Amino acid sequence: MAIRRLLIANRGEIALRIHRAAHEMGIETVAVHSTADADAMHVRLADHAVCIGPPAARDSYLNVAAIISAAEITHADAIHPGYGFLSENAQFAEIVETHGITWIGPKPEHIRTMGDKIEAKRTAGALGLPLVPGSDGAVSDIAEARAIAEAAGYPVIIKAASGGGGRGMKVCTGPDELESLIQQAGTEAKAAFGDATVYIEKYLGNPRHIEFQIFGDGNGNAIHLGERDCSLQRRHQKVLEEAPSPVISSDERQHMGGVVAKAMADMGYRGAGTIEFLWEDGKFYFIEMNTRLQVEHPVTEAITGLDLVREQIRIADGLPLSVRQEDIEFKGHAIECRINAEDPWTFAPSPGEVKSYHAAGGMHVRVDSGLYAGYRIPPYYDSMIAKLIVYGRTREGCIMRLRRALEEMVIEGPKTSIPLHQALLQEPDVLSGDYSIKWLEDWLARREN
Structure with missing residues (x-):
């Protein structure tokens, strides 16, 4: 096996889970941590530990430069991102590979494709996966939106193309409220994710x-x-x-x-x-x-x-x-x-x-x-x-x-x-x-x- 030392770009139970799997494979581990996690169990058990910043995630677990620096100074030859944080960040995956470090995850282009909900839906359809009836892509024109909603059948749901967690999502039960709900969803999406793009799907009642x-x-x-x-x-x-x-x-x-x-x-x-x-x-x-x-x-x-x-x-x-x-x-x-x-x-x-x-x-x-x-x-x-x-x-x-x-x-x-x-x-x-x-x-x- 070429991987000898693996940096875990995460915290908590998933960092410990990755450490255990690596050790069972004879691979050394590097824990990166914020100052708030200095006493965390995965930090205590890892072969090497590097503090990468203060408690706020943006200054530590989302700090790409600090993580790459930690990998270089510890001579880590692979990075596992776990889930959350940078795990679905295509740019981070590209940076890792550019530095000659093995990225334990999908190809960056696939992360990017599936991270964009509209592109993901388009790709899934092309690959033969069954789709919810609705728009093929972003919807900005209200006349187009009305036609799509009528074809799918009310109720429909308006969704933000970026992000998740329920933000930028609005259920529309009829044509009279469609335009205002599209505007509301776009405004929410822009505030939460910096992207006002929305799309429309058939709303499933009790899935x-x-x-x-x-x-x-x-x-x-x-x-x-x-x-x-x-x-x-x-x-x-x-x-x-x-x-x-x-x-x-x-x-x-x-x-x-x-x-x-x-x-x-x-x-x-x-x-x-x-x-x-x-x-x-x-x-x-x-x-x-x-x-x-x-x-x-x-x-x-x-x-x-x-x-x-x-x-x-x-x-x-x-x-x-x-x-x-x-x-x-x-x-x-x-x-x-x-x-x-x-x-x-x-x-x-x-x-x-x-x-x-x-x-x-x-x-x-x-x-x-x-x-x-x-x-x-x-x-x-x-x-x-x-x-x-x-x-x-x-x-x-x-x-x-x-x-x-x-x-x-x-x-x-x-x-x-x-x-x-x-x-x-x-x-x-x-x-x-x-x-x-x-x-x-x-x-x-x-x-x-």
């Missing part, structure tokens, strides 16, 4: 969020690793994910998995990627592609037995895919709970010192976290502090094991979302798998009333 994990070798070979159901969301942020989906049949999995794998092979895609769909009434509709590792990748690892981070590193190092499609077996069921340092009902952030910590254990229980007793959760970053992943031979068995694991999990000091997960696992709709992307917000609203 599920189903995504397929894919891997490509960059040379025209690609495989899929099945789907994940990420429909339990609040404000477009995933809360709980499971694999396989309770509503997708093995025939649907085989068919749609084949479609996405062929699309990625035709694209010449390299590394890990996730094709995200809305699913309603048995039909898939492409919404976007994430050109990076996903937060929820452990549930796929649990049902396939494949180490996704290890596979990323191998492919970046020029090695072929370690498995063929026919080698992959989907066994059992896995669920991941995202545990955040926040009030479980108001969702207000709750940083601060962890007074005591005990990770859940037992058969088929995995905790991805950098927490330890005495660690102080900084207020500057995403509130996710742990992921609890549980596997079972059946979905029912997995849920019972997850309930037990949540009871065992101890994080004293900050408030956490553990009580939210415990409440969800008592709900009949969750237990039966009968939920959509709107279910959680509706349930929370009912609780408030």
Whole structure:
């Protein structure tokens, strides 16, 4: 293997996850960190550590010059970006490669293409992926917008071409409000992302969020690793994910998995990627592609037995895919709970010192976290502090094991979302798998009333 020293351009549990995979492959690690993360677990465990700036992400984890300098002074020959921060920044990927450092991720041109939602939709359609009816590209002319909306059928949704997280998105129920909502969406998008470009799609009433994990070798070979159901969301942020989906049949999995794998092979895609769909009434509709590792990748690892981070590193190092499609077996069921340092009902952030910590254990229980007793959760970053992943031979068995694991999990000091997960696992709709992307917000609203 050519990669000998890997710089991890991230923090928290994903930085620790990458460190562990690298060490199991005999690769040294370099942790970069802000001053706020000097005592983080991945910094303590890495072979080398470099402080790259003050707490604010723009001055540290988004500071390209500082990260490249850290790679050069430590003689790192590869950079893994994790997820978030610079992981889907095509310019950063190009800079890494220009400096002769191996980029553990997709080709920069594919990051750029799939990062532009309009171009991503156009590319997906050309590759044979099913699309939501709507505009082929940006919409600026109101007459054109009216024609597109009429053809797709109201209600429609107006979306920002850049960014995400629900900003720059407006649902339009009829032609009378179309023009004003396009203007509002454009104004929001401009303020949030610096780009007022919007497009129009058919608004699906009650869909599920189903995504397929894919891997490509960059040379025209690609495989899929099945789907994940990420429909339990609040404000477009995933809360709980499971694999396989309770509503997708093995025939649907085989068919749609084949479609996405062929699309990625035709694209010449390299590394890990996730094709995200809305699913309603048995039909898939492409919404976007994430050109990076996903937060929820452990549930796929649990049902396939494949180490996704290890596979990323191998492919970046020029090695072929370690498995063929026919080698992959989907066994059992896995669920991941995202545990955040926040009030479980108001969702207000709750940083601060962890007074005591005990990770859940037992058969088929995995905790991805950098927490330890005495660690102080900084207020500057995403509130996710742990992921609890549980596997079972059946979905029912997995849920019972997850309930037990949540009871065992101890994080004293900050408030956490553990009580939210415990409440969800008592709900009949969750237990039966009968939920959509709107279910959680509706349930929370009912609780408030």
